[in-house]
Amino acid sequence: MDKEVDILIIGGGITGISLASFLKTSDYLIIEKDSELGGYCKTTISNDYIWDYSGHFFHFNNNEIKNYLINNIDCEIVTVNKVCYVYYNKQLIDYPFQNNIHQLNENEYLECLEDLKNKEDLKINTFTDYIVSNLGNAICNKFVKPYNQKLYACDLDQLDFDAMGRFFPKLLDYNNYSSGLSFKHKQTTYNDTFIYPKGGSYEFIKSLLKRVNSNNISVNNEVHSIDINEKKVITSKGTIKYNKLVNTIPFNHLLKLSGEESKNLSWNKVVVFNMGFDSPSDIDANWIYYPGNEIFYRVGFYNNIFKTDKMSLYVEIGMKHNELFDEKVTLNSILNDLQSVGIIKNQILVDYQVIAMNPAYVHITKQSKSIYSKWCEKNNTKDVYSIGRYGSWTYCSIEDNIIQAQELALRLNQQL
Numbered sequence: 001m002d003k004e005v006d007i008l009i010i011g012g013g014i015t016g017i018s019l020a021s022f023l024k025t026s027d028y029l030i031i032e033k034d035s036e037l038g039g040y041c042k043t044t045i046s047n048d049y050i051w052d053y054s055g056h057f058f059h060f061n062n063n064e065i066k067n068y069l070i071n072n073i074d075c076e077i078v079t080v081n082k083v084c085y086v087y088y089n090k091q092l093i094d095y096p097f098q099n100n101i102h103q104l105n106e107n108e109y110l111e112c113l114e115d116l117k118n119k120e121d122l123k124i125n126t127f128t129d130y131i132v133s134n135l136g137n138a139i140c141n142k143f144v145k146p147y148n149q150k151l152y153a154c155d156l157d158q159l160d161f162d163a164m165g166r167f168f169p170k171l172l173d174y175n176n177y178s179s180g181l182s183f184k185h186k187q188t189t190y191n192d193t194f195i196y197p198k199g200g201s202y203e204f205i206k207s208l209l210k211r212v213n214s215n216n217i218s219v220n221n222e223v224h225s226i227d228i229n230e231k232k233v234i235t236s237k238g239t240i241k242y243n244k245l246v247n248t249i250p251f252n253h254l255l256k257l258s259g260e261e262s263k264n265l266s267w268n269k270v271v272v273f274n275m276g277f278d279s280p281s282d283i284d285a286n287w288i289y290y291p292g293n294e295i296f297y298r299v300g301f302y303n304n305i306f307k308t309d310k311m312s313l314y315v316e317i318g319m320k321h322n323e324l325f326d327e328k329v330t331l332n333s334i335l336n337d338l339q340s341v342g343i344i345k346n347q348i349l350v351d352y353q354v355i356a357m358n359p360a361y362v363h364i365t366k367q368s369k370s371i372y373s374k375w376c377e378k379n380n381t382k383d384v385y386s387i388g389r390y391g392s393w394t395y396c397s398i399e400d401n402i403i404q405a406q407e408l409a410l411r412l413n414q415q416l
C-alpha cells in the first residue's frame, strides 16, 4: 500500500482512536501493528471471567469527556465506591497508608507520628526527597519506599520528585494527626469512586469507534521507520506520505524509528496474571497493595467490581524492562504468596492469562522530561506530535489521554 494522507496517526490505542474521533476531516489514517485495536485498553472474556490488561478503572474529573464515552456505550456501567488496603505485617490497613497509621500497633504508630513531627525540610530533587520530606522516614520505610521500588523496579533516587504527579496521595499535616482529625475524616484520594463498563474496558474503545470510519484504520500494519524531514513512514504494508503526523506509540520507539538516540530513557515492565478460581472469596477489597516480600505489588478483585460469585483476580508484578520470567515458575510463586497472604483458602485456579505490559510505568526523570520537551520544540513546528501516556513518556490516566487527544484535534481542526 503506497498512500498519501493529511493526518497519519500511529497507534490504535485509546489515544489514537480518541484523536481520530475528534477530527473534523476524513483525510486521516490510523495504523496499528496488532490485529486488534485498543492498545492497553483491551478485554479478554474467558470462561466466566472478564479481564482487562490489568485492572483498568475510570475516575473522570471531566464530565464532558465522561459523557463523550459513556453516552455511546452498549453495556451497563457500574459505579464502585473504592475499597482498598495495604497488606502490612499480616494486617490490612486502609489505604492511603499514611492517613491510616493509627491502625498500626501502638509502637509503630508513635514511631510514624514522631517522624512526621520531626520530618526534615529537605531540598527536594528526587522522588525519595519528596516522599521523605512529606511523610517522614518511618512511613516511607514501612510502605511508600518498598512498594514503589517493587512497582517501578528501579532506585527511587533516579525518579523526578513529581514522578507520580496528582496520583500521589496528599498528606494531612502533623497537626491534623495530633488533634485526631484523620480518625474522623476519611482521607479522599483522586479515585474514591470509579466507573467500569460491565463488558470490560474495551467497551470504551467500542464506544469511540462508533465515531471513526473503519476505512480510516489499517490494522496488522507496523511502522518500521519514520522520515520526519521527508514526511513519510515505512510500514509493513508500504510507504505512507503525510502532512501531519501524530505518534502514540512509546516515545523511545518513536525516537529509534526516526533514527534518534533513546538510551537515556528507562521504564519498567508489569507482568499481569489474570486468574479465575472456582469459588468465592470473603475479601471485600477492590485491590490490595503489597510492600513486602510477596512477588506481586498489587492484587485486584474483579469479582468485587462485577459482584460475581467466583474469585477473579489480576495480579501485578513489577520488573526491569528486560527481565525474563518463566511463566510456570512465576505462577507457582504467585499461588504460594496468594495463599500465604490469605487470598487463596480453598479456591482452585481454573483459568489464567499472562500479559506483559512493556513499557508500563516510564521512569520520569529530569532528563526524560527535558528530552521530550526539546523533541516537541523541534518537531511540533514540523507538524509532528507525540501524545498519550507512552507517546509523551509520562504517568497519566485514560481520561488524560482523551483530553490530550481532544486538545490536539482542536489544533489540527483549525488548520483544515
Ligand SMILES: Cc1cc2nc3c(=O)[nH]c(=O)nc-3n(C[C@H](O)[C@H](O)[C@H](O)COP(=O)(O)OP(=O)(O)OC[C@H]3O[C@@H](n4cnc5c(N)ncnc54)[C@H](O)[C@@H]3O)c2cc1C
Pocket: 010, 011, 012, 013, 014, 015, 016, 031, 032, 033, 034, 037, 038, 039, 040, 041, 054, 055, 056, 057, 058, 059, 221, 222, 223, 224, 248, 249, 250, 253, 270, 316, 357, 359, 360, 361, 387, 388, 389, 390, 391, 396, 397, 398, 399, 401
Ligand atoms: C498496570 C497499569 C494499570 C493501569 N490502570 C489504569 C486505570 O485503572 N485507569 C486508567 O485510566 N488508566 C490506567 N492505566 C493507563 C492506561 O493503560 C494508559 O493511559 C492508556 O491505555 C494508554 O493508551 P495509549 O493509546 O496512549 O497507548 P497504548 O495503549 O500503548 O496504544 C499504543 C498502540 O500503538 C501500537 N503500536 C506500538 N508500536 C507500533 C508500531 N511500530 N506500529 C504501529 N502500531 C504500534 C500498539 O499496539 C498500541 O495499540 C494503567 C496502565 C498500566 C500499565
